[in-house]
Amino acid sequence: MSTTEAEYISAASCCTQLLSMKHKLEDYQINANSIPIYCDNTAAICLSKNPILYSRAKHIEIKHHFFRDYVEKGILDIQFIDTEHQWADIFTKPLTVEIFDFIKKNLNMHFVSD
């Protein structure tokens, strides 16, 4: 359950970022709804979709639970993604060449030719 906690907290911090971006986009008349968040831990996803306080998850601080409300309202949409396609991997652990290059390509990092 501890891995879940780590993933859950990381999802919550991702939400804060996305919500502030959503508000900024609203100033430009762009309304984003059901923003997808890709998470690679099913337990963390279940925890965010189910607004019940489980005894096994009660060690997670209350402040991290705020994003459940947004999931319930339909503003955020937490989805599962397998580890191979998890682009945020590059920010959390050292990777092998193949995965590293794959993620780099997906994050729109290219060689500049002058």
Added chain:
Amino acid sequence: MTMMGELKFFLGIQVNQFKDGVYIHQTKYTKELLKKFKLKDCKVMNTPMHPTCILSKEDTGTNVDQKLYRGMIGSLLYLIVSRPDILFSVCLCARFQSDPRESHLTAVKRIFRYLKGTTNLGLLYRKSLDYKLGGFCDADFAGDRIERKSTSGNCQLLGENLIS
């Protein structure tokens, strides 16, 4: 205020503007860094860090020049602006700034060796009308061996462009 034309170079960040998008890169800055730390002739590496690399605080190796180590970290931190790929490795090395040892310096030098092979890598922002916001989040449970803290990472994309 005078109009000086298109934005090309700003605080070490180079901006290449095309019809279908914008490139943000720091080629010049990276080259200057390699020159500054006299690592121009090093061998090229494919990744900034070895996949099974373990850095620890209680290292018995010899002490290295703290000023140099901090200088390297500081310069690399600015490079993160256009290089999210080295973010993790730089931040990991930055934790040993108070007592840098030989092994830590080797890790930092490896980042430079990686940079040497990828000096002209930059972020591309394509022009599009797709304003779909999306986020990725990931965590590494107790990835830090010193304080057993977890690492969390997330990135946000607007359409297909990385914004944070």
